[in-house]
Amino acid sequence: MQFFPGLDRLTVLLVDDNSHMLHIVRTMMRGFGIVHIFESRDPAEAIDIARNDSIDLIILDYQMDMLDGLEFTRMLRTAADSHNRFVPIILLTAYTERSRILSARDAGVTEICAKPINASELWRKIAACVNEPRPFVRTKTFFGPDRRRRTIEWPAEKERRKTPIEAPQPQAPDGETAPKAAGEAASQAAEAILEQAG
Numbered sequence: 089m090q091f092f093p094g095l096d097r098l099t100v101l102l103v104d105d106n107s108h109m110l111h112i113v114r115t116m117m118r119g120f121g122i123v124h125i126f127e128s129r130d131p132a133e134a135i136d137i138a139r140n141d142s143i144d145l146i147i148l149d150y151q152m153d154m155l156d157g158l159e160f161t162r163m164l165r166t167a168a169d170s171h172n173r174f175v176p177i178i179l180l181t182a183y184t185e186r187s188r189i190l191s192a193r194d195a196g197v198t199e200i201c202a203k204p205i206n207a208s209e210l211w212r213k214i215a216a217c218v219n220e221p222r223p224f225v226r227t228k229t230f231f232g233p234d235r236r237r238r239t240i241e242w243p244a245e246k247e248r249r250k251t252p253i254e255a256p257q258p259q260a261p262d263g264e265t266a267p268k269a270a271g272e273a274a275s276q277a278a279e280a281i282l283e284q285a286g
Contacts, residue, residue, distance in 0.1 A: 101126045120207075
């Protein structure tokens with residue numbers, strides 16, 4: 089197992105009603121060096137964990153009993169008592185039809201990882217959340233990470249958008265912002281993975 093320095097600062101919440109899948113994802117997290125892991129098989133319990141604990145990343149399943157991954161995401165992003173609306177959410181799904189991907193995007197999911205998952209693909213999604221955090225957008229019908237992936241140059245006078253909503257930057261104990269520290273560690277880890285693969 090390879091440990092990537094800096095990722096031990098992240099706190100991850102895993103949400104899946106399948107205990108076997110929780111075990112697989114937890115094993116991958118530990119392989120990446122993430123040691124602070126909350127797990128829940130009950131989405132309602134996971135909402136409480138996300139509201140009451142400082143969570144840096146949520147990885148959840150699309151299809152669960154009682155509350156699916158999209159409903160979970162909408163609740164976390166829009167509930168009045170939600171204190172962690174900006175947390176990155178990676179959705180694990182076996183359903184990769186375009187309509188489902190668009191529904192997940194529109195619910196406020198940050199990244200989507202298709203099943204069967206592998207460590208390399210999950211790592212890319214985590215690295216994207218840490219190294220390239222997307223600005224958040226609020227409209228009358230949506231709150232979540234900016235859905236646009238492409239950058240298109242527009243003349244300044246045609247820009248309708250105001251300043252995007254930025255997530256607050258949590259402070260690490262040493263005074264450095266946690267995302268910056270984690271981002272540097274994730275960059276080093278990504279380079280190590282690419283070197284091993286090459």
